[in-house]
Amino acid sequence: MDPIVNKKERPYQLWWHDKHSDRFLPAGVAFHNENHGDYTLKLDIHPDQKFILRPISTLDDQTEYRIELFYKREGKAPLKRCIGRGVSNYNTNGNVHIELNPYVKALILMLNHEE
Numbered sequence: 001m002d003p004i005v006n007k008k009e010r011p012y013q014l015w016w017h018d019k020h021s022d023r024f025l026p027a028g029v030a031f032h033n034e035n036h037g038d039y040t041l042k043l044d045i046h047p048d049q050k051f052i053l054r055p056i057s058t059l060d061d062q063t064e065y066r067i068e069l070f071y072k073r074e075g076k077a078p079l080k081r082c083i084g085r086g087v088s089n090y091n092t093n094g095n096v097h098i099e100l101n102p103y104v105k106a107l108i109l110m111l112n113h114e115e
Contacts, residue, residue: 014041016105017097030109039109041067053086053096053109062089067098 011029018025028043030053041051050070057064065086072078086098088111096109 012039013110014043015108015110016103017108018105024108025105027107041109043107051083052080053098062087063096065096065098067100 009031011031014027014030016025016027017023026044028041028045030039030041032039037055039053041053043049043051052068052070053065054068055063056066065088066082067084067086068080069083070078070080084098084100084107086096086107086109088094088096092108094112096111098107098109100107
């Protein structure tokens with residue numbers, strides 16, 4: 001089942017962060033799915049693939065996430081596979097820092113629109 005995305009909602013920005021140069025490059029957008037509490041990610045480098053960022057645990061001010069790739073198989077039900085992890089806490093200013101394999105740069109979901 002596809003997650004319901006509120007298309008009228010202002011999308012959150014996704015950025016690639018190069019830790020060595022401290023540069024940020026645009027990566028795409030994310031939409032919050034209020035029914036499930038997760039995010040649908042639209043990455044510029046993979047426009048035809050569907051990624052879901054799901055919270056998996058919360059403790060104090062830290063939330064951990066997993067990122068799942070959904071893919072279709074011919075004549076079979078779609079599958080999902082965990083392809084990365086993320087974290088949001090005080091040190092990330094409330095934004096989600098995601099390690100997405102095989103990419104070296106960190107993917108950042110900017111939840112804090114003030115930055």
